[in-house]
Amino acid sequence: xxxxxxxxxxxxxxxxxxxxxxxxxxxxxxxxxxxxxxxxxxxxxxxxxxxxxxxxxxxxxxxxxxxxxxxxxxxxxxxxxxxxxxxxxxxxxxxxxxxxxxxxxxxxxxxxxxxxxxxxxxxxxxxxxxxxxxxxxxxxxxxxxxx
Amino acid sequence: xxxxxxxxxxxxxxxxxxxxxxxxxxxxxxxxxxxxxxxxxxxxxxxxxxxxxxxxxxxxxxxxxxxxxxxxxxxxxxxxxxxxxxxxxxxxxxxxxxxxxxxxxxxxxxxxxxxxxxxxxxxxxxxxxxxxxxxxxxxxxxxxxxxxxxxxxxxxxxxxxxx
Numbered sequence: 001x002x003x004x005x006x007x008x009x010x011x012x013x014x015x016x017x018x019x020x021x022x023x024x025x026x027x028x029x030x031x032x033x034x035x036x037x038x039x040x041x042x043x044x045x046x047x048x049x050x051x052x053x054x055x056x057x058x059x060x061x062x063x064x065x066x067x068x069x070x071x072x073x074x075x076x077x078x079x080x081x082x083x084x085x086x087x088x089x090x091x092x093x094x095x096x097x098x099x100x101x102x103x104x105x106x107x108x109x110x111x112x113x114x115x116x117x118x119x120x121x122x123x124x125x126x127x128x129x130x131x132x133x134x135x136x137x138x139x140x141x142x143x144x145x146x147x
Numbered sequence: 148x149x150x151x152x153x154x155x156x157x158x159x160x161x162x163x164x165x166x167x168x169x170x171x172x173x174x175x176x177x178x179x180x181x182x183x184x185x186x187x188x189x190x191x192x193x194x195x196x197x198x199x200x201x202x203x204x205x206x207x208x209x210x211x212x213x214x215x216x217x218x219x220x221x222x223x224x225x226x227x228x229x230x231x232x233x234x235x236x237x238x239x240x241x242x243x244x245x246x247x248x249x250x251x252x253x254x255x256x257x258x259x260x261x262x263x264x265x266x267x268x269x270x271x272x273x274x275x276x277x278x279x280x281x282x283x284x285x286x287x288x289x290x291x292x293x294x295x296x297x298x299x300x301x302x303x304x305x306x307x308x309x310x
Contacts, residue, residue: 020269025251025258028265077262088255096254 009108016105017070019118023096024085033076035134037104039113039144041066064143067121068102071134074127082137086120098142117142155284157277159270165252166260166281168288175244176289182241183286186233222283223276242278245285246271 017029017037043063050056072078089097100118105111124135152167171179233241246261251268259267260281266272271281 021255022269023254025253025255025267026265026269026272027267028262031263031265084255092254 011108014107016107017102018105019081019085019100019102021085021089021100023092023099024088025081027078027081029070029072029078029081032081033073033078035071035073037071038069039066039104040069041144042140065117066141066144068115068118068139068141070137070139072124072137073134074132079135082124086123089120100139102139102141112147114145114147115139115141115143116145153284153288155281155288157280159274159277164270166284167250167252167257168281168285169248169250171248171285171289175248179241179244179286179289182237183290186237219280222280242282245282246278248285249281 013030015030015037017034018026019029020026041063042065043061045061045063047059047061048056049059072082085100089100098117098119102115102118104113104115106113118139118141121138121140124137127133127135151170153170155166155168156163157166158164243261243264247259247263249260250257251260251270253268260271261267271278
């Protein structure tokens with residue numbers, strides 16, 4: 001069907017972000033304080049090899065893993081959940097380290113991003129100021145699939 | 148000291164999981180009481196096993212196991228009858244209100260079963276029978292005094308102590 005409107009609608013509050021770990025539980029981050037989310041792939045999907053004579057070979061590369069970074073307001077419920085999650089995976093058995101999954105459902109775009117093998121890359125920095133700030137959570141993921 | 152939380156154990160996939168019910172405040176509790184009075188008291192026959200048996204003395208692990216089994220069986224039998232008289236919206240509200248006061252013991256510690264409209268543990272999210280059994284736990288804990296020794300005691304069948 002052809003688009004008969006000249007605009008699209010985007011709404012971050014409608015994007016449902018769910019993080020789930022079988023040993024910790026599930027949290028709908030977008031309802032309890034989730035903020036800006038950035039997803040980036042770690043690797044390129046193509047590269048080029050050239051010879052001295054100018055012959056070009058295009059390399060098709062597999063790019064599945066990457067990083068998610070999230071801004072979470074200090075002391076929000078989302079913050080408490082992520083602190084608990086990171087504290088748990090740090091101390092739990094190694095086999096449980098990468099069981100966390102994350103999904104981003106964007107109803108406006110009818111698109112769902114599913115991340116598996118989600119692990120905390122580093123613990124977020126702590127900051128105490130006059131007013132509350134956002135904490136930067138960075139997670140690495142093993143694979144992203146789009147549904 | 149007033150009892151504020153009570154633990155219940157349910158078996159999920161042959162594994163025992165511990166849940167705790169937090170006591171509702173009086174206002175939330177009266178909403179639940181209204182619901183219970185309207186919809187569940189007509190099913191009072193089954194309450195002997197569900198509520199009163201809980202006050203019986205448990206002297207051996209076999210008996211405890213047997214009673215827990217009987218209780219589960221009765222709850223499963225009662226649920227379809229209870230559901231027939233309840234509209235979908237009422238059921239959603241009721242379950243939501245109950246499950247918001249329940250926590251589940253996870254390897255990482257206590258985790259809320261529901262927060263607002265959202266489930267916070269997958270074990271309950273995809274198990275409607277378990278969700279309803281937890282609702283019964285909530286009613287039992289919040290109103291055990293009412294059903295056991297209070298206003299309704301004369302209506303309830305007495306626990307059979309001669310056996």
